[in-house]
Amino acid sequence: MRLAQLRDHERELYYFQLRIGFAGAAVLVAFALLFARFFYLQVVQHGAYVSKAEDNRISVVPVAPNRGLILDRNGVVLARNYSAYTLEVFPAKVRNLERTVAEVAQLIEVQPKDRSRLRKLLAETRNAESLPIRTRLSDEEVARFAANRYRFPGVDIKARLFRQYPLGESASHVLGHIGRISTRDREKLEELGVEANYRGTDFIGKAGIEASYQHELHGMAGVEQVEIDAGGRGLRTLARTPAQPGNNITLTLDIRLQQLVERLFGERRGALVALEPRSGAVLAFVSRPGFDPNLFVDGIDPANWEALNNSPDRPLNNRAIAGLYPPGSTFKPYMALAALELGKRTPRSVIHDPGYFVFGERRFRDSKPGGHGTVDLYKSIVVSSDTFYYQLANDLGINAIAGFMQHFGFGARTGIDLEGEATGVLPSPEWKMARFRRPEQQKWYAGETISIGIGQGYNAYTPAQMALAVATLANLGAMYRPHLVSHIDDQRSGARRAIEPVLVRQLPLRTENLEFVRRAMAGVNREGTGARVFAGAQYTSAGKTGTAQVIGLKQNEKYDERRVSERLRDHSLFIAFAPVENPRIALAVLVENGGFGARTAAPIARAVLDYYLLGRLPAALDKPPSSEEPENEEGD
């Protein structure tokens, strides 16, 4: 019994030890399996995992280039950059954005406008980007956040360059502004195949020179290889290819002249474009009211945006190239030239002006009751006879007028180096056919031609077109494309690229006809509607006043300025060039609701010419504009 038990015991022990052996073998097999796995990972796949670890460790960070400066022709800085700290968040790395911002706000002031900007940016950007919670942190705020940084994964302080426009509103429509790159901008950059160069860049030119010369101003992005931790924070830079700054752009503008004009406009709305006739260089480019482009730099807040966008003065509208106005009587010199060129009038042709022109049933009134009496071509310009041009328009016919005027660039984009230029309307039967739908509207009526002759009716041009036309006239028919940029300084090579004048066309006009019109325009400033404003000028000048109707008058209604609300008053226009024999400057001024051309537009033109030709500033700049009635008011 005991022996049997013992034998049992031994058998049992034998089986147990067998199982121990089996377990030991199983352990070795399992460890061999682990070894095989390690061998696979650490020897076979080693290279692949090394590069994965490197990818983990090294992040290629694009370095945004410094944007180029914008300067005026004398080197005055109009747009520059300054460095400031921003507090930014990677929305993808934050679990609850609202809460994170709320916690950040306990450390650093976050205003409602900052929050609404963040919300707006969040809605606009789909991909994971760093978005600003606060911009322009003070040193103290930077220190305070840095001490608490560990509490906010996904939130970090960045040193960013911000655009600054030191002169504020001045030349705002020339400079335009930058803004955050939108999804549409991104798509456009992709179409151009330059999106790689914009990695790391948050801002892009949205309007003005900032937009039209975006690719010059931008520069070349650099690359930094940064060692990062799992939280995406940069620890140290391993290698870098520096960014190349954007090119500096020097404008043809004289900012002092520009600011002179802006002050002369004061609160009034309107535009002025002054050109150098022999090159097309823009000397002054004003659209009033302007806006402060600095508001756009780090994302305009909704309140300011509302104010700018909904103002009845439409400050964001670039009137100089996008505002369309009838030229009024400033159209007459071109009409006179057309008459001479097409042989419909000679300098000796004379009409009798009774103060109206009858066409069919309708009577077209002259702005001077009773008319100007006997009027020849010269006098028609100097005193601005409407009756003369009613008749002339009727004699020429709409096709001849349209065919001639297009040579001066009316109704076509000038090609100025800004975006958003309007075409305008050079009226013609073809234009009307295309413009309207209903057959009875599509037909051109001969009666519609009459008011075209005095720059009314369907005529609608931009101040830039009017300036280009008068510059072409001053330059004896040689039309140069207007341009705002004088030269570009390449930051990489140090080379300076001048923007060469581009001759658009040379009009085949007879010199004696051009001389005649120029003489008549000189007469305007010497003895005509502009004489009072240009009294005592120490240079010769040529000009033409214009008054553009805002509301149509009924057949026998008399326009009474006092009875018309301010915004329905006539626009005041003036075109000019000087000196007459050798024009160095040509300009067009438009003052919205400024009344007669001689009253508000012409004094601005006089001040520009005085400054440009004599270097003289008007004495009474700060005084309100003169309210006394000009002598030749009736003869606009």
Place this chain on the structure above:
Amino acid sequence: MELTRVSLRGIAARLGDGVDGTLLTLALLLAALGLLTLFSASYDQPGRVTGQLANLAVALGAMWVAARIPPQALLRFAPPVYVFGVLLLLGVALFGDVVNGARRWLHIGVTRFQPSEMMKLALPLMLAWYFHRNEAGLRTRDFAVGVLLLALPVVLIARQPDLGTAVLVAAAGFYVIFFAGVGWKLLVGLGVLGLIGLAPLWGLLHDYQRKRILTLLDPTQDPLGAGYHIIQSTIAVGSGGITGKGWLHGTQTHLEFIPERHTDFIFAVFSEEFGLLGNCLLLVLYALLIGRGLMIAANAASFFSRLLAGSIALMFFTYVFVNMGMVSGILPVVGVPLPFVSYGGTALATLFVGLGILMSIHRHRKLVQT
């Protein structure tokens, strides 16, 4: 019972008495490697190393005590310890603290305690006791009871949920049943039963646990979520190469790409810095430790101590295999530390108590020598 005389030399001898030099040396070598790795992994929290040293001191004390408890005493205490443990597990299920979405901790006075941890030893004790009692003729019925004794705490732990500990406890229990001599047919039957049991278990699993298992099949499915652990740890292991990046030079570690790098994923740190050679060293050390444990089991005096020693030896194996398997991406991520290496006092104490029990069994092998 020779050592009854008291002398100065005797005190020193008695202190070391019952402590198995081989096991202790192997465990301390592993712990030293662990401290080295921990130092590298906790460059930003230097307190971890001293903390682990303190844990080690406590664990050594526990081992020393355990080594002095004779197997007969363990046999006597097995049922009450098991019952107590199961009651505690029920207590956790009812009153436990919730940490990270799992109910694992029980407040005892000022400190918190994980009852599931003690089950790692209590279950093999209980099963060994049960089979020892019925040593004369183990029948299928006895193994069925054993399975029930195993299933009760395992289900409770899995429900907490703590899949890692449940796996360890279940494995420890299974080893006892295996060594008790369950027939191979029955073993296959148990395996099939276990697989069938997995199906309802899948339903018991939490979403994150299911996700971990699914992610194992394709970690790239969720690279920033559940797959992140596996992707980053395999990158660490793979980029370590044959010789490793060198101590303190693991980029995955020092740039914080490895999650849980002090505890469950410390092997990724080790593997990145010491490479395949380091891994082989670890495997050899563990193999020797387990081998020593199995040898002790083979030579143990009673059925009870044989079963217990075999189970404890293989428990070390389970730890190592599951941990290294999950870090190198062949097993799902469950919370199993690398024995003697990972940071953490409770697990270390359990392991050293296990060692102590092995030592005690070894010391008492001759008493009932046949």
